[in-house]
Amino acid sequence: MQFRVSGKWALAAAVITLLSACTVVDLDSSGKPVIPADPNAAPSFVQQTPQQVAESLWSARLLPAAEQQALAWPALLAKRDGLTGADSISVFGRFNGTVASVDNDGRERKMRLTVNGEEVVIQLxxxxxxxxxxxxxxxxxxxxxxxxVQFAQAARALNKKALEQMPPIDASWQGKEVAVLAAFTLRAQTLGEAVPLKISEEARP
Structure with missing residues (x-):
């Protein structure tokens, strides 16, 4: 004996089968689907304060990147000397130098180093x-x-975070040998004023 399934019941069975194969999606309070975050998506700082951006990046990503990417002194000069016209590039550099002077007057304090006969200005x-x-x-x-505006504020917050890591630097450092890890914006024939990530006194032999 054969049974004939009506079109209505066949359609209902097809809908049930289709629904059973679908993934259930949660809805928010407005009834809209809640889309889970893509784990491979780039980070977004839109909802963070500049200070939160600096804190979240400093130890986890920025310092490791600086340590890995830092150019030694000869490579730093080669990068600078390869620029022409209005070209510029921001890089990390690592070098040793002798403290020529420390200017602690005003709000733009600076330390001047001599590195292989060239002057390097470190912003303090x-x-x-x-x-x-x-x-x-x-x-x-x-x-x-x-x-x-937020992009610029993040830069200032990172600069502030960097300065918080510095030891107290005053005139007593003059003549000392120091090791520096810093960020530069290089331009043709110009090193620019560096933002330090680490400064430490080198032990004399």
Whole structure:
């Protein structure tokens, strides 16, 4: 004996089969689907304060990147000397030098080093110019921020975070040998003023 299934029941069975194969999606309070975050998506800093951006990046990503990417002194000069016209690039550099002077007057304090006969200016703040630290990292992108203002604020917060890591530096450092890890914005024939990530006194032999 054969049984004939009506079109209505066949359609209902097909719908049930289709629904059973679908993944259940949670809904928010407005009834809209809740889309889980993509684990491979780029980080977004839109909802973070500049201080939160600096704190989240400093130890986890920025310092490791600086340690790995830092150019030694000859490579740093070669990178600078390869620039022409208005070209510029932000990089990390690592070198040793002798402290020629420390200027602690005002809010743009600076330490001047002599490195193989060249002068290097290290900014000690609290006012730090430029975005070298933010831009040298390579992974802090404008599109991950709300707008240009937040992007600039993140650069200032990173500069401030860097200065918080510095030891007290005064005139007593003059003549000392120091090891430096810093960020530069290089231009043709110009090293620019560095933002330090680490400064330590080198032990004399």
């Amino acid at each position: 703040g609290p006012i730090v110019k430029g975005n070298a630290l933010r831009d040298a990292a390579g992974f802090i992108r404008f599109e991950d921020f709300k707008n240009q």
